[in-house]
Amino acid sequence: MIEIHINGESQQLAANITLAEILALKHITPQSVAVVVNHTIIPRSQWSQHQCQADDQLEFFSAVSGG
Amino acid sequence: MKTSLNDHQYILYSKQMLLADVSEQGQLALLNANVAVVGVGGLGQLVAQYLAAAGVGQIHLIDDDKVALSNLPRQLLFNPTDIESNKAHVAADKLQQRNRDSKISAHSIRLTSDNYQLLFNTISPQAIFDCSDNFATRQLINRIAVEQHLPLFSAAISADQGQWFAYLPESMLTKIPRTNTRPHGCYHCVFPADSLLSQNCSEMGVLGPAVGIMASMQALAGMNYIVGRHVEFGVLHRFDAKRLSWSKATMAMDKHCCVCR
Ligand SMILES: [Zn+2]
Numbered sequence: 398m399i400e401i402h403i404n405g406e407s408q409q410l411a412a413n414i415t416l417a418e419i420l421a422l423k424h425i426t427p428q429s430v431a432v433v434v435n436h437t438i439i440p441r442s443q444w445s446q447h448q449c450q451a452d453d454q455l456e457f458f459s460a461v462s463g464g
Numbered sequence: 465m466k467t468s469l470n471d472h473q474y475i476l477y478s479k480q481m482l483l484a485d486v487s488e489q490g491q492l493a494l495l496n497a498n499v500a501v502v503g504v505g506g507l508g509q510l511v512a513q514y515l516a517a518a519g520v521g522q523i524h525l526i527d528d529d530k531v532a533l534s535n536l537p538r539q540l541l542f543n544p545t546d547i548e549s550n551k552a553h554v555a556a557d558k559l560q561q562r563n564r565d566s567k568i569s570a571h572s573i574r575l576t577s578d579n580y581q582l583l584f585n586t587i588s589p590q591a592i593f594d595c596s597d598n599f600a601t602r603q604l605i606n607r608i609a610v611e612q613h614l615p616l617f618s619a620a621i622s623a624d625q626g627q628w629f630a631y632l633p634e635s636m637l638t639k640i641p642r643t644n645t646r647p648h649g650c651y652h653c654v655f656p657a658d659s660l661l662s663q664n665c666s667e668m669g670v671l672g673p674a675v676g677i678m679a680s681m682q683a684l685a686g687m688n689y690i691v692g693r694h695v696e697f698g699v700l701h702r703f704d705a706k707r708l709s710w711s712k713a714t715m716a717m718d719k720h721c722c723v724c725r
Contacts, residue, residue, distance in 0.1 A: 436714060461662075462620050462622065463597050463621050463622035464595050464619070464675075
């Protein structure tokens with residue numbers, strides 16, 4: 398297990414877990430969020446390959462489009 | 465192309481030129497600039513006011529929408545007597561009266577994939593400000609920026625969540641040498657076209673100053689670019705209008721992006 402910080406909260410997750418697996422675990426629809434890992438937005442096309450490391454800081458957020 | 469300022473302009477723009485890295489050269493760059501502002505709502509009406517007042521030489525306002533009563537608390541350029549009038553025309557008339565150094569053009573059309581080429585070939589701006597109010601138009605403007613090799617200054621807000629970024633197409637990185645600017649992701653790299661938004665913005669509330677903050681950021685980034693200052697492209701800034709806090713993240717390029725790759 399590794400410790401990962403998601404929107405500021407620490408969680409114990411399986412080592413080598415991917416971003417896509419984390420989203421599935423949390424029941425988040427992939428199309429509904431952008432994912433930030435350590436201050437970089439990871440493109441959605443990479444989520445199934447992107448493996449998380451211990452102490453990664455993750456953030457999920459949605460697009461807003463009002464003006 | 466303007467190469468010198470008159471006495472009136474020296475006084476009018478003195479506070480801008482007192483900034484050492486703006487100076488007369490930066491002011492001349494503003495006077496010779498040509499920009500497009502897409503959307504003249506909460507964001508666009510303020511961006512346009514700042515750009516015009518700063519002396520930006522040519523400003524194209526693009527919006528097919530009309531002023532509505534519920535716009536007035538945050539769209540301070542508009543009065544009750546403007547209700548039902550086209551926003552681009554009302555804004556252009558008012559800004560033109562106040563700002564003699566700017567040529568303000570109103571385009572009362574909704575930007576679509578069918579009409580943008582003709583419009584942009586006609587107006588040939590050097591930068592785009594995305595002040596639109598819907599996701600489809602934001603995707604289109606991003607595509608235009610990539611295709612037409614234009615820097616994009618984009619802001620958005622729904623309820624208490626604001627987002628803004630500056631994007632420079634890869635094709636421009638070599639043409640405009642700027643330190644530290646590496647290839648970065650476009651709007652579509654961050655939010656692919658099939659993204660789901662948590663809210664429909666037309667149904668969301670918002671407070672006027674929160675919109676003003678986002679508009680100020682995109683106007684400021686755009687002006688910094690025009691005067692030749694360093695601009696941090698490819699960073700998405702998020703603003704929480706309740707906590708008044710900011711966070712930012714680098715926009716990584718998606719190697720599979722169908723827009724910028
Ligand atoms: Zn892209």
